[in-house]
Amino acid sequence: MRLSTAELSRFHDQGYLVAQGFLDGDEIAHLTTCYMDTVERLRTEQSLENVQSGGDRDKDFQVFQIRTAHLQHPIFGMLIHDTRLLDMVEGLIGPDIRLVHYQGLYKPPRTGGIIGWHQDNRYFEVEGERTVSVWLALDDATVENGCMWYLPGGHDRMREHRQLWDTDQKKGFYFAIDEIDESHAEAAPVPAGGLSIHHCLMPHRSLRNETDRPRRGLAMHFMDAKAPDPGFLKRGLRPGATPLLRGRANPDTILGTGPSR
Numbered sequence: 001m002r003l004s005t006a007e008l009s010r011f012h013d014q015g016y017l018v019a020q021g022f023l024d025g026d027e028i029a030h031l032t033t034c035y036m037d038t039v040e041r042l043r044t045e046q047s048l049e050n051v052q053s054g055g056d057r058d059k060d061f062q063v064f065q066i067r068t069a070h071l072q073h074p075i076f077g078m079l080i081h082d083t084r085l086l087d088m089v090e091g092l093i094g095p096d097i098r099l100v101h102y103q104g105l106y107k108p109p110r111t112g113g114i115i116g117w118h119q120d121n122r123y124f125e126v127e128g129e130r131t132v133s134v135w136l137a138l139d140d141a142t143v144e145n146g147c148m149w150y151l152p153g154g155h156d157r158m159r160e161h162r163q164l165w166d167t168d169q170k171k172g173f174y175f176a177i178d179e180i181d182e183s184h185a186e187a188a189p190v191p192a193g194g195l196s197i198h199h200c201l202m203p204h205r206s207l208r209n210e211t212d213r214p215r216r217g218l219a220m221h222f223m224d225a226k227a228p229d230p231g232f233l234k235r236g237l238r239p240g241a242t243p244l245l246r247g248r249a250n251p252d253t254i255l256g257t258g259p260s261r
């Protein structure tokens with residue numbers, strides 16, 4: 001699936017775009033079953049993290065994370081190798097593609113919490129511009145159940161972030177932008193099977209799930225594999241967490257081509 005010239009130009013100008021109909025109904029149903037099987041397995045193993053910003057382990061405001069999703073279930077590994085996806089990503093960051101981060105984010109009905117304003121590059125500490133986040137909706141993501149919000153054009157610079165807790169705790173969301181003018185923020189609702197795609201300098205957030213429906217998403221983050229290693233890798237990741245997906249890697253990186261599944 002290649003993005004049109006108009007979509008690419010929107011991405012570069014505004015910093016984000018919504019692409020509908022990436023997966024069909026059967027694909028979504030299968031992925032969702034595997035997603036919930038994984039959530040339940042992690043829960044049973046007592047390793048299901050609630051990454052809701054500001055209130056970890058909070059019983060009322062929950063965002064459950066499937067961390068390094070491709071290492072948790074083979075279906076998530078298949079998804080990041082999908083040619084339709086990689087063709088789209090190639091249009092945005094070029095032919096050399098590395099997975100930099102990959103997580104399921106599940107907001108349960110009513111208790112699903114907020115993920116505050118942040119920029120993904122603050123986490124990745126990448127040099128250069130070529131990073132992109134692709135967020136796949138497994139349910140219709142709406143304003144009411146916690147879809148993504150963006151600041152159009154806000155991908156022009158890195159902003160000041162506050163650290164919410166010690167990075168050694170390895171929680172999912174530990175940076176937040178305090179000072180932000182959100183008067184022009186736009187919600188980006190996406191029907192199930194669609195994508196919400198943003199530049200990794202784009203400030204974004206998602207609000208509470210106020211509905212009786214779950215809001216399940218998969219956030220896939222990609223970088224130009226020719227760029228130097230992102231700084232956050234120096235803090236250590238599981239082997240195979242950041243596979244090369246297409247093209248060639250920077251020969252000077254510590255990552256090499258690594259196993260991907």
Ligand SMILES: O=C(O)CCC(=O)C(=O)O
Pocket residue numbers: 105115120133146147148204205206217219
């Ligand atoms: O799934 C969400 O609500 C937010 C995802 C997000 O902010 C991210 O992946 O960077």
